[in-house]
Amino acid sequence: xxxxxxxxxxxxxxxxxxxxxxxxxxxxxxxxxxxxxxxxxxxxxxxxxxxxxxxxxxxxxxxxxxxxxxxxxxxxxxxxxxxxxxxxxxxxxxxxxxxxxxxxxxxxxxxxxxxxxxxxxxxxxxxxxxxxxxxxxxxxxxxxxxxxxxxxxxxxxxxxxxxxxxxxxxxxxxxxxxxxxxxxxxxxxxxxxxxxxxxxxxxxxxxxxxxxxxxxxxxxxxxxxxxxxxxxxxxxxxxxxxxxxxxxxxxxxxxxxxxxxxxxxxxxxxxxxxxxxxxxxxxxxxxxxxxxxxxxxxxxxxxxxxxxxxxxxxxxxxxxxxxxxxxxxxxxxxxxxxxxxxxxxxxxxxxxxxx
Numbered sequence: 001x002x003x004x005x006x007x008x009x010x011x012x013x014x015x016x017x018x019x020x021x022x023x024x025x026x027x028x029x030x031x032x033x034x035x036x037x038x039x040x041x042x043x044x045x046x047x048x049x050x051x052x053x054x055x056x057x058x059x060x061x062x063x064x065x066x067x068x069x070x071x072x073x074x075x076x077x078x079x080x081x082x083x084x085x086x087x088x089x090x091x092x093x094x095x096x097x098x099x100x101x102x103x104x105x106x107x108x109x110x111x112x113x114x115x116x117x118x119x120x121x122x123x124x125x126x127x128x129x130x131x132x133x134x135x136x137x138x139x140x141x142x143x144x145x146x147x148x149x150x151x152x153x154x155x156x157x158x159x160x161x162x163x164x165x166x167x168x169x170x171x172x173x174x175x176x177x178x179x180x181x182x183x184x185x186x187x188x189x190x191x192x193x194x195x196x197x198x199x200x201x202x203x204x205x206x207x208x209x210x211x212x213x214x215x216x217x218x219x220x221x222x223x224x225x226x227x228x229x230x231x232x233x234x235x236x237x238x239x240x241x242x243x244x245x246x247x248x249x250x251x252x253x254x255x256x257x258x259x260x261x262x263x264x265x266x267x268x269x270x271x272x273x274x275x276x277x278x279x280x281x282x283x284x285x286x287x288x289x290x291x292x293x294x295x296x297x298x299x300x301x302x303x304x305x306x307x308x309x310x311x312x313x314x315x316x317x318x319x320x321x322x323x324x325x326x327x328x329x330x331x332x333x334x335x336x337x338x339x340x341x342x343x344x345x346x347x348x349x350x351x352x353x354x355x
Contacts, residue, residue: 003093005056008049015046041100048093055086091350098349103204103279104170109272110143110202113158115178117196120185122155124306125198127329128179129159132172134331141165146265147255160269162205169204174317174341176202177303184308193309197302206275213271219243220263225254242266249273304337313337318344 018039021027027035059082065075112128114121136143141163148159163172180197188194225239239254240262251273253266305314306325313328314321320340327333 002090003049003052003097005053008053011042011046011049012053015042018042045093045096048089048096052086052089052093055082055089058082059086094350095346098346104173105167106169107162107164107205108169108172108202109146109205109269110161110163110172111158111200112156113199114156115197115199117181117194119151119153119155120181120194121196121198122151122157123153123186124179124181124196125156125159126154127181128198128200129156129161131329131331131334132163132175135334136163136165138331138335139165139168139171141168146269147253162268164205169202171338171342172202173204174338174345175200180302180305182305182307182309203272203276204279206271211271211275211278213244213267213274217245219245222259238262240266242270244270244274247274247277249277315341317341
């Protein structure tokens with residue numbers, strides 16, 4: 001995809017103007033914050049545009065020099081090198097110009113739920129959570145569990161956590177969907193391979209400004225906690241169930257001893273689910289286009305299989321198989337899958353723009 005020269009000039013000129021405004025010292029308060037945000041977003045685009053323009057100018061100048069008998073050999077050699085570099089530079093610029101998902105830079109809510117497979121599915125859900133924890137640690141992110149429903153053998157029927165850091169949603173958003181595992185369960189005496197599943201949902205973390213919740217739209221029930229949780233279980237009314245009446249979304253939180261802490265965490269989860277609902281409705285046709293890229297992320301869609309007997313992981317959306325299951329589950333190997341999904345998304349979006 002070739003960007004016209006006049007478009008390059010516009011980008012570079014706009015960035016120069018913004019840079020001058022920032023250096024003038026005349027911006028204060030919200031105006032300075034807004035200009036700083038625009039500067040941070042435009043800087044990589046302007047640098048990519050400047051590189052493309054410089055390479056194009058050098059190509060033109062070297063093409064002239066190839067007509068000079070004394071300079072022809074050197075000019076042709078340098079020209080060949082530049083013509084190899086230019087397509088990569090133009091692609092980098094096109095990528096920088098792609099519309100950004102406004103939520104990409106945000107923290108995210110990670111929700112994992114055991115699906116079909118009973119205790120084995122719950123153990124797999126725990127394996128997935130540990131995988132994301134380790135990957136997050138490698139990225140310098142912080143993972144804070146919000147709620148969990150554990151079983152007696154170390155698995156999770158459900159776990160919800162906040163993942164905070166730079167660019168969390170951008171790198172994890174394609175993890176949403178059904179993850180399938182094929183292995184011999186620890187409880188299987190006959191050595192038969194079982195297939196189990198867990199669902200993963202990645203929701204961008206909203207702010208209170210993004211999602212306004214009217215107290216009149218909430219039905220809040222307080223009751224006694226049940227299940228694992230220590231001495232406070234069934235002794236205090238600390239568990240909270242919040243129903244958002246307009247959407248029908250229900251959030252239950254009972255991990256904390258304090259009713260107020262449970263309510264705060266439940267509201268955090270509710271806000272994230274409402275924000276995702278708003279985003280999905282607002283995207284409309286864009287959401288349909290995203291399905292064609294790397295899948296919709298719908299929970300009914302099987303996106304990845306972890307096959308233990310063969311030591312492989314297959315992402316069905318892009319047809320990528322890695323024979324490094326242990327490395328993926330340890331966290332670092334997951335980065336290869338994430339990078340491939342992002343690259344596929346970028347390629348499809350670039351192709352759509354060029355059509």
